[in-house]
Amino acid sequence: MSHWRPSSGFVGDVIPFSHAGRIWLFYLLDERPEDPTAGASGMPWALVSTTDFVQYTDHGVVLPAGDRDAVDFDCYTGSVVADGSQLHLFYTGHNPRRGDANGSYQVVCHAISDGDPTRWTKLPELSFGAPAGLVPQDWRDPFVYRTAADQPWQMILAARYADAPDRRCGVVARLTSTDLEQWTIAEPLWEPHRFVTQECPDVFQWGDWWYLVYSEFTDAFQTRYRIARGPDGPWLAPGRDTVDGRAFYAAKSVEHEGRRFFIGWIPTKQGDSDAGRWEWAGDLAVLEAHQEDDGTLAFGLPAEVVATYSDVQQVKLDVEPALDRYAAWVGEVAPERCLITLTVDVEAGTQAFGLLLHASADGEEATVVRLEPQRNRIVLDRWPRGRTGPAQWQVDGDVPYVVELERACPLPPGRHAVQILLDGTTGQAIVDNRVALTFRRYELGPGHLGLFVTDGAVDLVELQVARPAG
Structure with a gap:
């Protein structure tokens, strides 16, 4: 499974931490009780670790939610x-029973460990x-970091001014x-005057850029x-200032x-339906960033993930130009878990080209990954x-197109490579190892794979489907 989910519950905000040769992925465990208004238990932090984003070790809950009256009845995002x-x-820390007429309060909380990421006080x-x-x-x-080893610690938070336009x-x-x-308030790191708030802030240095x-x-x-x-x-703001779309939050x-x-x-999505509204939490997913000369980030799949799909089959399609029309070429059924x-x-x-996923034999019903030059x-x-x-x-x-599943993507004439990782109802499309579009699709259909072109021509260099090894 490329997009990890615990056996019980769903993955909310992920707090990654590199330590002792492993990547420790703390996350908010959304257990989705049948009656969420009952308030019997709050939200804890759980933990899964990996070295390659292929094999995961599930450590379960490591930071339990506080009791009914505690300030950390819900344990939300941090670092x-x-x-x-x-x-x-x-x-x-959050408790729906603590606050005023405007809502419940949020507080910064602290825990320590002697070096074991699974044990906290x-x-x-x-x-x-x-x-x-x-x-x-x-x-x-709260996100805590240092700009240098001899500099004070800094903590940044998602906050809002009390007397300012709400939006x-x-x-x-x-x-x-x-x-x-002991923490002392300092000048804000960023005041964009643009958003309701900036959640889950994260700061890092990469070469000459911050x-x-x-x-x-x-x-x-x-x-x-x-x-x-x-x-x-x-x-x-760089030219491409987003990591992904709506489905990679x-x-x-x-x-x-x-x-x-x-x-x-x-x-x-609500009701496990394509027509349902997006819900909070779901499956874990990862992208690897690459840095371009102007500081812009490009995103692709980690090589370790790609390497697990080693059972490769070539797809043969006789593709012809579609100079003033739409044309589609449909191949065999692709597996639910594969790398295309x-x-x-x-x-x-x-005008457009792309792939038909989960398609009917005639290509008329499908999940459509459409690239529009x-x-x-x-x-x-x-x-x-x-x-x-x-x-x-x-x-x-x-x-x-599906509302919110759209990304800016440079598509000049010439050669382009598209990878699509399918993992059951989830998927990630990567263009030229630069632009990512993650998605979910419940109504998978018969499962054929196809290629299409609208008002133009493409020369098919290669189309292959790879299954996980073993």
Whole structure:
């Protein structure tokens, strides 16, 4: 299984930590009780570890939720750092029964370990809430780091100004400390005047560039990033400022053995239906980042994940130009778990091309991964689409792709490579090892694989399907 999920429950925000040769993936365990209003138990942190994002060790719950009256009845997102031999875990404490008429409060909480990431001792006396001027209901996702070994610790948080326009009052608040216990408010790291808030902030240095990663739900549910030449900014938007789309949320990064990985979660949908609304939490997914000269990040699948799909079969299709029409070529049924690799040479002026997944034998019903050179984007579409009524014209033709599953993607004429990792109802499409579009599709259909072109021509260089070895 490429997209990991615990045997019971779902993966929420992931907090990655590199330690002792392994990547430790702490995550918020969403157990989804049948009656969520009962409030019998809160949300804990669970842990899974890996060295390759292929084989996982499940360590279960390692930071249990607090009792009914505790400030950390719910243990929400945070970070883990090492200070010598001791580990420090900072997290968001929340209790729906603590707050005021405006909602329940959030506080920063602290736990320590002697070096074992599976064993933690909470330090409730070190918990603290938002200072004056910031909304006490939004004081979450503490991320702790140093800009250099001889510099003070810094903590940034997702916060909001109390007296500011609601939609634009989000701020990345900042505090400093010399001992990881006493914290002093400092100048904010970033005030964009753009979002409700910037969740799950993450800062790291890579070569000559500094990165600020965050997730937002104001313009779109996406993980974005900004770049700067120094740790204090100014933070600038690169040409491609998103990590992925709607279906890869709250991604945080980790450096491990000289490589940078981003780990997020693929949300489920209500009723396990393509027509259902996105839900919070789902399956774990990973992308590996690569740095371009101007600081922009490109994203692809880790080589270790790709290598597990070693049972390769070539797909033979006789592809012809479709200069003024739509044409599709459909092959055999592809397995539910596989890695599809497409390499094509695209002629100038081609309107669209792509792959049909889970398709009917005639290609009319499918999950459609469509690349549009005229718009320089990739989208996920599906047929049949929804309907507004029984009449012929009452089809969702005004919804040209699945809402929120669209990415900007450079597609000049010439050669392009597309990888699609399918893992049951989840999938990840990677274009040129630069642009990622993660998705979920429940109604899988008969399962044929096809290629299509609209108003143009592509030269099919290679199309292959690889199954997991063994």
